[in-house]
Amino acid sequence: MSYQLPPDFLWGVATSAYQIEGAAEEGGRKPSVWDVFSSTPKRTINGDTGTVANDHYHRYESDVKWMVELGVKHYRFSIAWSRIIPDGRGKVNETGVDFYRRLCDCLLENGITPHATLFHWDSPQALEKRYGSWRSREMAKDFADYCTAIVGRLGDRVTNWMTLNEIACFTHLGYDVAGVPQMAPGSRVWRKKDVWQTSHHALLAHGLGCQAIRAASPRPCSVALVDNPGVTVPLTESPADIIAAQTAFRTNWVNGGIIFPALTGQYDEVFLQSLGREAPVIRSGDMETIHQPLDAFGLNIYTGSHVRASQKVPGYEYVAYPKSYPRMHMPWLWLVPESIYWAIRHVAEVLNRPELPLLITENGCAAQDEVTQQGEILDSDRILYLRQYLQSAHRAVAEGYPLQGYFLWSLMDNFEWAWGYDRRFGILYNDFSTQQRTPKASFYWYAECIRQNRVA
């Protein structure tokens, strides 16, 4: 099998603002919740923060050169709300907008299409202070106003917009019932219902954001949502296991409460029932706002869970990973390449949206990279991971599912949230003391895939 992809398949790489930009106090930017969270003792490994990160704010031109060298024609990055509207609402900071103008000009001059995510977790701290960020419905309105401000100003250069990245992560992993949030900024809430309320507000932000983008864009544009569904993978591909995986998909992780409302206009019914009194308050008109027409849907896929049919209610069961099951350099990063194929197929079949154009907006892995004496990083383990996941993407394309492109996470090692600089996801190695980037073997391998337009 040659694993050839269609001629118009999009090859890309992805990053996000807080993870790479640095320059935390420059150009009029004010703190985001991540500045405050990461500078609070014991929240991140080694107390790492994104204050400098990859210093991309100053080095974006040479980073774009690396993209040219790689051969990618698509770049997914995110815009920092706190650069554009430092106080969260109100005055627009034109110096902040200028940074993204320069970045986009540089991309376009090099034949690279920008795909901008409007929110990748770094909301202005001012809004945390004002009303507790996602705990308030006001956040959705402020997000939409921020969308209007930036899309009106950058829409001459960017036509591919993504609203929010991974709602489940910045809500359900940030607002904790039990005590201190482990993984992300947020505050302690008292009931599960309050956590569901934060994700409901984020869904509203997505809906209002879509409307704002379309109204503000000076040119026809594409609007997408980026989600990280819990992917249920049938243990065998027997019809019974496939049905089991499809049934489980509705309730796995937070699918029924996030991807379902966004794509179908309804929380999954069985799922909502299972929440009982912990379900969020849904006001009249909310579901219409949330359920906006989308031009594409972005899937961030890293791993999956195996499911098989069961005689017992509810008709399926999860299969635990056996002791020797392979895993990359994160506790949750099990090697489940089929998760790409099944995520795509579940959107088409379980969510019944077979026509919706899909993108893999993130896929990649952390590996324990070592620099050899010759200064090389021979990450054959990352190549092994990426090759298998891309083959699974190829299977989806070959079976006719509307997968249009793939963005590898990430262009370079960066600030991996609560894991700080301890986990490396890049295909460019970054030496954080010198900011020198060095291509890993996976960089050359990916370049070859792009050149041959196939999984090499």
Ligand code: FCB
């Ligand atoms: C995803 C995030 C991204 C990165 C990868 C490893 O959940 O969207 O920012 O941290 O995981």
